[in-house]
Amino acid sequence: MAVTEYENEPIRGLPGYLPEGEHIVWQGVPDWRVFARSALYTRWIGFYFTLLTVLALVSGSLGGALLTAISGVLALGLLNLFAWGVGKTTVYTITNRRLVLRIGVALNKCINLPLATVGSASLRAHAAGHGDIALQLTGKHRLGYAVLWPHVRPLRLRxxxxxxxxxxxxxxxAAILRRTCSGVVPNARIDTDTAPAANIAPPRKAAA
Structure with missing residues (x-):
């Protein structure tokens, strides 16, 4: 697996042309509105500032309430602007050999994850058919939390x-990822359950 910074992409979402025998199976982008709610917690932050504003009004501090409300609007505006930028600059790609994350709002970078390194994956469902897929990698890797953020499972710092x-x-x-991983690991059992947090990647064989 590798992290690559680049300026030009001959194929959308990829830093270079695919080698012979490799092809794109699926490609997609995050929904920035859902991203704002699920990754940046804009609903909770909005509720927090609303509560502070109400408390300031109850205590008789009109100026404090106004300042709090303005701060909340600015904070939510910046978070939604960042989420919009993530939606515009992020491309997820699954090929028959790897998974590629093109991420970075200010500076584009590609993270290449060979499918053979995906030990398991879990689906967390949101409303209206949206969801997040977290990937647990096998072996040693140097993908730090800060490098991946916000495309990383929360609180898994180590x-x-x-x-x-x-x-x-x-x-x-998730179904596409299951089928593709199954092609990399022949005869592996594939869990077909698509409930939230269900295991969706084929299990790895134990070392002899």
């Missing part, structure tokens, strides 16, 4: 898990 965020039709993407 062993960072890349995450495909706010995917439309997430169950279908």
């Amino acid at each position: 062993d960072a898990e890349p995450m495909l965020r706010a995917l439309p039709d997430a169950e279908n993407v």
Whole structure:
């Protein structure tokens, strides 16, 4: 697996042309509105500032309430602007050999994850068919939490898990990932359950 910074992409979402025998199986982008709610917690932050504003009004501090409300609007505006930027600059790609995350709002970078390194994956469902897919990698890797953020499973600081965020039709993407991983690991058992947090990648054989 590798992290690559680049300026030009001959194929959308990829830093270079695919080698012979490799082809794109699926490609998609996060829904920025769902990303704002699920990854940046804009609803909770909005509720927090609303509560502070109400408390300031109850205590008789009109100026404090106004300042709090303005701060909340600015904070939510910046978070939604960042989420919009993530939606515009992020491309997730599954090929028959690897998974590629093109991420970075200010500076584009590609993270290449060979499918053979995906030990397991879990689907967390959101409303309207959206969802996140977290990937647990096998072996040693140098993908830090800060490098992956915000495309990373929350609070997994030590062993960072890349995450495909706010995917439309997430169950279908999970099914595609299952089939593709099955092609890399022949005769592996594939869990067909698509419930939230279900294991969707084929298990790895234990070392002899």
